[in-house]
Amino acid sequence: MNGNFPNRGRRRLLLGAPALLLGATVSGPVSALSSTPPQSEGPFYPRSIPSDSDADLTVFNGERAPGEVIEMVGRLFDAKGQVLSGGNIEIWHCDVNGVYAHVGQSTPPGFQGYGAVRTDGSGNYRFRTTRPGIYPGRTRHIHVKVRSADGADLTTQMYFPGEPGNERDGLLRRARDPGALIARKEAGSPPRYVFDIVLA
Numbered sequence: 001m002n003g004n005f006p007n008r009g010r011r012r013l014l015l016g017a018p019a020l021l022l023g024a025t026v027s028g029p030v031s032a033l034s035s036t037p038p039q040s041e042g043p044f045y046p047r048s049i050p051s052d053s054d055a056d057l058t059v060f061n062g063e064r065a066p067g068e069v070i071e072m073v074g075r076l077f078d079a080k081g082q083v084l085s086g087g088n089i090e091i092w093h094c095d096v097n098g099v100y101a102h103v104g105q106s107t108p109p110g111f112q113g114y115g116a117v118r119t120d121g122s123g124n125y126r127f128r129t130t131r132p133g134i135y136p137g138r139t140r141h142i143h144v145k146v147r148s149a150d151g152a153d154l155t156t157q158m159y160f161p162g163e164p165g166n167e168r169d170g171l172l173r174r175a176r177d178p179g180a181l182i183a184r185k186e187a188g189s190p191p192r193y194v195f196d197i198v199l200a
């Protein structure tokens, strides 16, 4: 598997959504997309939201965080495949040394560690941040919490493709569909990780 879980085809489902939605012969409720699997919140969701919590996590209080700059982008959908605008997307992750910005922990100047944005009219969200480090027992990941304008919510984690630790990570292995939690990487500068989210 080359360090990756087989992607069971979230993109295929997305591409197939219009056909399913138009399927006149289907009766009863139609669920065009598989909802993104939930994951535990973990202990490091901020106890208080930092003053600087915008979509650019690479700069905090005017200082630049150490580490490789990446983008995390995606779209928010409901289970019928419709984009959700105005949804709140929060992310938090550890610094390059595997340490979270949290009570009693020390992170480098410039490390924001948490950000929040609302999805635009097409359901898009976008963060600019630094590639998280790894801490014992886990593979590389970014925590994600989502709430739609209608109040549907999800707490999950985004994983990175090609990480040797992915197959050893208990949380990822136990997910309903591990492949749906691994972002798709698009080369570029900065590298971009695409993580679409489907609310149940």
Ligand SMILES: [Fe+2]
Residues within 6 Å of the ligand: 042, 138, 141, 143
């Ligand atoms: Fe974590």
